[in-house]
Amino acid sequence: MPENKVEFELVSPEKLLVSKDTDMVVVPGEEGDFGVLPRHAPMISTVRPGVISIYEGKTVSEQIFVAGGVAEVTPTRCTVLAEQAQPISEIDPAVARQSLQDAKEDLADAKSDAERKSAERQIAVSTAMIRAIA
Amino acid sequence: MASLKDLRNRISSVKSTQKITSAMKMVAAAKLRRAQEQAEASRPYAERMDRMLGSLADSVAGKAGAPALLAGSGKDDVHLIIVGTADRGLCGGFNSSIARESRRQITALKAAGKTVKVLCVGRKGRDQLRRDFSDLIIDTIEDIAKPALKFDSAQAISDRVIAMFDAGEIDVCTIVYAEFKSVISQIVTSQQLIPFVASAKEEDEAKAGAENDKLVYDYEPEEEKILADLLPRNLAVQIYKALLENNASEQGARMSAMDSATRNAGDMINNLNRVYNRTRQAVITNELIEIISAKEAM
Numbered sequence: 001m002p003e004n005k006v007e008f009e010l011v012s013p014e015k016l017l018v019s020k021d022t023d024m025v026v027v028p029g030e031e032g033d034f035g036v037l038p039r040h041a042p043m044i045s046t047v048r049p050g051v052i053s054i055y056e057g058k059t060v061s062e063q064i065f066v067a068g069g070v071a072e073v074t075p076t077r078c079t080v081l082a083e084q085a086q087p088i089s090e091i092d093p094a095v096a097r098q099s100l101q102d103a104k105e106d107l108a109d110a111k112s113d114a115e116r117k118s119a120e121r122q123i124a125v126s127t128a129m130i131r132a133i134a
Numbered sequence: 135m136a137s138l139k140d141l142r143n144r145i146s147s148v149k150s151t152q153k154i155t156s157a158m159k160m161v162a163a164a165k166l167r168r169a170q171e172q173a174e175a176s177r178p179y180a181e182r183m184d185r186m187l188g189s190l191a192d193s194v195a196g197k198a199g200a201p202a203l204l205a206g207s208g209k210d211d212v213h214l215i216i217v218g219t220a221d222r223g224l225c226g227g228f229n230s231s232i233a234r235e236s237r238r239q240i241t242a243l244k245a246a247g248k249t250v251k252v253l254c255v256g257r258k259g260r261d262q263l264r265r266d267f268s269d270l271i272i273d274t275i276e277d278i279a280k281p282a283l284k285f286d287s288a289q290a291i292s293d294r295v296i297a298m299f300d301a302g303e304i305d306v307c308t309i310v311y312a313e314f315k316s317v318i319s320q321i322v323t324s325q326q327l328i329p330f331v332a333s334a335k336e337e338d339e340a341k342a343g344a345e346n347d348k349l350v351y352d353y354e355p356e357e358e359k360i361l362a363d364l365l366p367r368n369l370a371v372q373i374y375k376a377l378l379e380n381n382a383s384e385q386g387a388r389m390s391a392m393d394s395a396t397r398n399a400g401d402m403i404n405n406l407n408r409v410y411n412r413t414r415q416a417v418i419t420n421e422l423i424e425i426i427s428a429k430e431a432m
Contacts, residue, residue, distance in 0.1 A: 011182060013285040013374055015175040031354055043352035044186055046363050070364060072186050072351075079182050083285065083367075114297060 004038050008054060009079045010064065017085055018064070024055035025078050027071050036078045043073045047080060049128035051088065063088040065132050067125045084125075091133050100126035138417065141410040145403060152399035158224070159392035166317070166385035172283065173314065173378040180375050183368055187330070190364065194357050201358065203296070203365040206329035207305045212249045214295065214304040215239060216327075218311040218376055219259030220384040221277055226391035228312060228320065228384055233262035235322045236310045240267060251304060255291070255377065279381050288374035295373075296366055299328055311376040312383035318390050320383035327372055330365060 008025050010018040025036045028050030047069045054062040069082035103122035110116040136144075191204060217236045219229045236252070236259070243250050252267060254260040254274040263271060278287050298304050307328040312320040353360055 009178075009182075011179045013176055013179045013288075013371055014172075016178045029354060041352055042350065043354060044190065044360060045354040046360055070186065070360070070367070072182065081179060081182055081186075081367075083289075114293065118293075 006036055006038055006040075007077045008036075009077070010052070010066075010085055011079065011081050012083060012085055018054075018062075020054075022054050022061075023057055026053040026055070027078070027080060028052065028066075029071065036073050039075045040073050040078075042075065045071050045073075047071050047082065049125045051132045052080065063132075065091060065129055067128075068121075088132060091129060093130070093133055096126055096129045096133065100130060136409075136413070138410065138413055141406060141413060145406045145410065148399055148402050148406065152396055152403065155392045155395040155399060159389055159396060162225075162385045162389035162392060166382060166389055169283075169378065169382040169385050170314070173375075173382050176371075176375060176378055180371050183364075183371050187361075187364060187368055189351060190353075190357055190361055191330070193351075193353075194361060201362050201365055203299070203328055203369070204330050204361060207299070207302065209305045210248070212251065212304045212306070213243050214251045214253060214298065214307045216253045216255060216291070216295075216307065216309040216373070217259040217263065218309060218380045219254070219256035219262075220380075221257045221279070223258060224391065225384055225388035228387035229256075229258040229262065231320075231322050232310055232312055233259055235324065236263060237266065239308070239310070239324065240270065253291075253295075256380075278377065283374075283377055283381055285370070285374050288377055289370045292366065292370035292373050295328070296369065304328075309373065309376050311380040312387075314379050314382040314386060317386040320387055325372070325376065327369055330368065 005021040005023065006025055008018065008020060008022045009016065023037075026033055027036065027045075028048050030046040030048050033050075034045070047066060049067050050065070052064045052066055053060045054064070065086050065088055066080065066082040067084035069080055071081075072079045100123065103119050103126055107116060107119035107123065110119050194204070215236060217232065219232050223229065240250050240252065240263075250267075250270050252263060252271045254263065254271060255278055257274065257276050260271060260274040275287075275291065295304075295307055299307065305328075306326065308324050308326050310322065310324045313323045315321055
């Protein structure tokens with residue numbers, strides 16, 4: 001592996017989505033975004049719904065939306081486990097708005113705590129998705 | 135002795151059976167390849183999840199207030215057994231060996247005075263367990279791999295199990311499935327899901343150990359919160375993994391069962407053909423004898 005690069009991996013349960021060497025990655029952590037540069041202190045953080053930005057040099061080369069997950073950072077590596085991920089360019093605004101609408105209806109119809117919780121989670125994801133493309 | 139016409143009918147029916155089994159074998163082979171690819175694709179996630187959980191579990195081990203999914207509910211009374219089988223038969227001993235292992239466990243737990251609940255994934259498991267334990271089966275989930283096995287379905291099962299665990303309805307959860315070794319060998323495995331047991335794969339740890347030993351992680355937010363978030367995810371991943379293995383095993387078992395069925399049909403056709411030819415010759419000989427003896431008598 002080349003020096004001064006971060007090995008970034010984005011993994012979903014269904015497959016390994018991204019695996020590449022990057023100069024910097026910005027991850028939306030639960031308690032605020034954090035940038036990962038080479039020789040970052042090892043840490044584990046939860047990830048909120050938001051956008052992961054991958055930097056080549058000083059510019060953003062790729063932006064990927066994730067619907068929450070976990071990130072593991074070591075001095076040479078940054079691994080993000082996410083259930084759902086999608087490049088920003090592939091998000092359809094109409095679909096995102098529709099899913100927010102559906103989630104709001106689900107919340108209104110929710111009878112049990114579990115249903116309410118999953119609807120709320122869906123609202124948070126859809127809102128973040130809309131904000132990401134705005 | 136069977137007449138020539140009967141034999142002809144039998145040969146043609148065995149031939150059409152052979153066509154069906156060989157077609158099923160090919161279908162199973164194609165599905166097996168897909169199932170294997172899927173199982174392989176899910177491996178990186180499970181491995182990394184394992185690694186993170188391992189280091190997290192070490193750091194909270196022994197501390198008070200560890201999440202219940204890790205520490206258990208403190209009791210050992212009610213066991214939930216998830217029985218993963220196929221929806222369809224014709225796959226050799228696949229379903230029955232899983233059902234047999236489940237039955238053995240249920241009987242042992244009952245003998246030890248525990249309460250047992252059974253959640254069947256796949257019709258065939260329910261069909262086989264219903265006879266003895268119909269009162270224990272709480273539900274059956276069917277057609278999970280149709281059209282394709284999705285992570286969402288595993289997530290749904292895991293949400294349900296967690297809801298039951300949180301409500302205090304179950305204390306221990308185990309999943310029984312067949313691990314895919316090769317087309318001819320599937321190993322029935324039972325894995326405890328709740329409380330969480332770190333998978334102690336020695337070769338993995340030796341590999342990861344060299345790198346991880348010197349790393350002390352920062353946690354953001356604190357360990358307990360991450361664990362509370364990670365453990366339910368891990369449960370879903372483990373269930374997903376088991377279902378994927380099961381899916382591959384099912385196709386593998388079906389493929390080898392159908393392969394031997396095709397071969398058996400071939401043997402049978404050969405035998406029937408021999409009998410058919412012998413009978414045909416006997417009939418001809420008989421006719422000749424009749425003609426000759428009639429001629430001689432004249």
